[in-house]
Amino acid sequence: MPGQQLRRKSVRRKLNANRAEFRDKNVLLVDDSIVRGTTSEQIIEMAREAGAKKVYLASAAPEIRFPNVYGIDMPSATELIAHGREVDEIRQIIGADGLIFQDLNDLIEAVRAENPDIQQFECSVFNGVYVTKDVDQGYLDFLDTLRNDDAKAVQRQNEVENRSKCITKDDAFAQGAGLAP
Structure with a gap:
């Protein structure tokens, strides 16, 4: 999964844990949301490497279990860490000692x-209820074929091949017009 590997490296480049702040402490990390879990897994690992005894994670958003179909570029459902998983399973995957998500009803009441x-709130990424009532599993499966990392890798490869074809055509045109050496 090339996209996932790049995300992991990117997290390590952007964040670092100050050993003095983590050593021999129980820490609570807070993130706005957990989408794929890549960032969560990496920051928990970094906190442990910096000496944290226990690492807890709290998400200010409920579990993101479903893709957005209304214009937000999100991963496919199968790439969402909470899709089809319970909180304890997610906790184990990311390596946290404890995991807390915002409750959807509490979030709605707070707003x-x-x-x-x-x-009315558009909460489809949390509960799978799409306000337009025209989103079914077939459509979500179709989106998965377009949005997952494998599909994006094929798309990038096609773009590279198309660019090289354009360069070749441009070079041939330049040579035919006597513009190239």
Whole structure:
């Protein structure tokens, strides 16, 4: 999975754990959400490498179990760490001692408390209920074939091949016009 490997390396480049802050401590890390779990797994590992005794992770969002179909570029359902998994299984995969997700109903109530005029929320990535009522498993399977890392790798390879064909045609044109050496 080339895309996943790149994401892992990217996390290590962007983040580092200060040993003095982690050594011999129980720590709680907080993230806005957990999508694939790559970042979570890496930062938990980094906290342990820096000497943390126990590492807990809290997500400010509920479990993202379903893809967004309304314009947000997200991974396919099969690449979402929470898709088809319980919290304890996710916790084990990312290597945390404890894992806490925001409760969807609590999130809705918190937002509604700030703005009681809001009557309906688009929560499909959390609960799989799509507001347009026209999204079925067949459509989600189709999206999976377009969005998963393997499909993206094939698409990138095709783009590279097409670019090389364009360069070849441009070079041939330049030579035919007497512009190339």
